[in-house]
Amino acid sequence: MNRALRCLPLLILALAWEFISRTGLVSGSALPSLVKIGEAWWGLARDGDLWTHGAASAWRVGAGLFCAIVIGAALGIGMAWWRPADMVLGPFVEIFYPLPKSALIPVTALWLGFGDGSKILLIALGCMLPVTIGAYNGARSSDRTLVWSARSMGAGRLRVLRDVVAPSALPELLSGIRTALAISFVLLIASELIVARSGFGYLIGFLGANGTYEPMFAVVLTVAFLGFVADRLYQAFTRRVFAWRE
């Protein structure tokens, strides 16, 4: 009941959409009826277009994010732990962090062409720094009395890194990864819209260019929904990791 009431505004929006579309206040191509969009979605799913393009997008996001998280976290913790690394790499992070990541799209396309490689590199480069900064700030903020406690109970430096610094860095690291997750969707769709021959973004552009707006809306809403679900799942995952925080 409570939940239904909470979702009611979304339902109202959907009904308004349907109403505007049916009464012809705007043309059917600018705002197709949700029912027709649903039918178009089903058509795409049956033809398999949705799955093949979806798989291409999923592989790009998955591989790109994986590289970004592994390299980014290692860099961040390494920089917090070892001063020379901080001194050498810190400046690069500071210079490249404010770079609007979408500017990398033409560069990666120039380097690796229209295929998967350029998207994976783009996502890896674009999502790495938020992870690095999360890990760095998290590791730097580890409470010195925790480090000292572990040392006084006989833990060596590497052990302290594993048992104290890494877990202390986790909350900020995970929130950096959440930012990276959001950026990865933006970069994926943007690059696929602009330079690609497969993937959800390409499919949206292709359908739009052909004037088939019902399936285009179907894919747009699917991607929006997937982005939302990915974030929710990630939050559920972090809540599990932080059972100790209460």
Place this chain on the structure above:
Amino acid sequence: MAGMSAPDTDTPGLAARIGHGLARWSLVIGLLLLWDILARSGSFTPFMLPSPESVAQRIWRDASNGDLPINMGLTLYRALTGFLIAALLGVGTGLLITRSAAAAWFFDPIISVGFPMPKITFLPVIVLWLGFYDTAKISMVVFDAIFPAITGTIVGIRAVEKELLWSARNLGAKEREMLWQILLPAASPQIMTGLQVSLPIALIVAIVAEMLMGGYGIGGAMQQASSMADSRGVFAGIVEIAVVGWVLVKGMSLLRRRLLMWHPEAEAPSGV
């Protein structure tokens, strides 16, 4: 990573400041040198990695024939107009949500769905509705940049301490004064944090919109260069955008420091 550490609370000596400035500039110079060495080493073709000199020449040429000012100006116009609209609407919506239960009921689910959604997917839809002109680009920027502004405002206002409100009321503040003199200033750190996330998003989205829709603007110019395999043009674009991004992010954190001088804070994250 000096930019991410706490702001200076006490003034360091002149020598320290000069040293700091030197260290920063030597960084940029070091990066250029590294780039130059890599470009000359022969491990990359000039197509993959044009030399810094050739890119600098390109930027100079574009600057002197007027392309660069036009492109830069248009990109900034779109990003900043969108950002300002998003900031005003966002803070307004955030206020409304915290002041009215009905607004909260209506907007809360929409925001919790809309915030994590990749808004950029709607770019083709917005093109369909508004065409290829600035309205479409700016609308896209607003749509994407508004959410951090809203949530920042909500978080900020909800975190204002009850004691502060009670004592203000006790001292005779009226509703209107409460808003402008107590609520908004007290919430300003979080509002600023939200805006500091919004601004880079505005720039990212403006550039993507330009790349997709073509025409003038740094994004459009880069996309055109890329499709003609003009790698100098692409790298010139990267350098230009990097400078713009850096200036905007720094500008925001300076603004934050000025506005929040009273606030004993560590500098907030500069966002996406």
Place this chain on the structure above:
Amino acid sequence: MSEITIEGVRHLYKPARGKPVLALDDVSLEIAPREFIALLGPSGCGKSTLLYMIGGFLPVETGSIRVNGKKVEGPGPERGIVFQHFALFPWKTVKQNVLYGLERQALQRGEREARAQTFIDMVGLSGFEDAYPSQLSGGMKQRAAIARTLAIDPRILLMDEPFGALDAQTRHLMQDELLGIWRRSPKTVIFVTHDVQEAVYLAGRVAVMSARPGKIMDIVDIGLDKSDPDLQRSKAFADKVDQLWRLVRDEAIKAQQGRRPL
């Protein structure tokens, strides 16, 4: 002979920005085995700094600190420490926290578990073995931290205002329990506090420190019968508190004034 020898220790605190501050100046102190000594002084007098140096967490740059004749060069399990804000690992349960130090020692698994349980029972946390620190009250957190430190059986117990973050009632209970524990298995205890009553109640000797720079002004023998249940109401107790309070008060005022230019 003395267990801990502190000789001519100076410490210059260098903040990231601003001028260095002389936190400790020429501090010398001898501490006997199984003695309960309090370091008493206003905040900012460097008493915690001295404790951290004995613990081996901060380097000794001038002067020397020896434990059983050996120079302190880093932390070690023979010197257990309890912090004001507990320093429990928040991602570990009470039991995992207590086990942490034991896992660093050559013990059988069963032996470790039994030992951890003994100390959890001793501080009265039976039934809370699987609770996370965030689920415990301040007093319970400090009990867990004390159990964790005692479990590795250190010869020396360093306590950094351990009851400073607790409410008054809990603080009294914890003081009595600490005395009970110390009486049952005497260890050398160095107890940092700014609370005069607490110092007189717990310690056998009190080293009174001055502020800016931190120096030992006076060492006072308490010489009271700690097993007397009415100790805190006795005249002798009140006299000692009064004597120490006079010593500390001027320093506290000085420390306040020293802070004003900030």
